[in-house]
Amino acid sequence: MKNDDEKSLFAKRLVLAMQSKGYEAKASILEREFNLNYSGKPMTLHGVRKWLIGEAIPSGDKLLALAKWLEIPPEELILNKNIQTAIQQRDARWKQELGYKDKEVFEAYTQLSSSHKKIIRDMIIALLDNK
The missing domain is CATH 1.20.5 (Single alpha-helices involved in coiled-coils or other helix-helix interfaces)
Structure with missing residues (x-):
């Protein structure tokens, strides 16, 4: 189970990603665009609203669909960019050392x-x- 901080951070990243692609961060917009880009069972307005307000994090397949629609790596939605930077630095250190x-x-x-x-x-x- 994801803790509240993770859910809240996911919601903030989702809102920023939507805004950076020119979308207003509204549940109705997210529902429409997500369902146009997802081949599984459609999400409800209530379900995507929970993503936007930090009550839930989507499952892996839905996360991948969101990332593809928003044209960002999936880890950008779930990982703090500082964590991503730390991972990249660790990998670079491994390659160098x-x-x-x-x-x-x-x-x-x-x-x-x-x-x-x-x-x-x-x-x-x-x-x-x-x-």
Whole structure:
């Protein structure tokens, strides 16, 4: 279950995304445009209103339809942009700091059985604890 803060933040991002595409952030507009762009069971006015006022977050397939209609990545609706930036920075750091040998080790790790992966994880954690 999503907490109220997540729902409220989603609603704010949805409103901003609609406005940036030139739409007024009204439930009637959202209902019409969403249903034109969604191939599943149509949403009701009451249902989309809950998205706009922060009472609900749509399921994954509906979120993808919203993102496609609004021409934004789905994570922009559900993730704080600061979180997105942090993820991008983390990924960039991984690409910069890992050498060829490290990447070979990670590739080998992915091929281990679950029990062997657990041993390696436990060993790494133990080494960090002894720093």
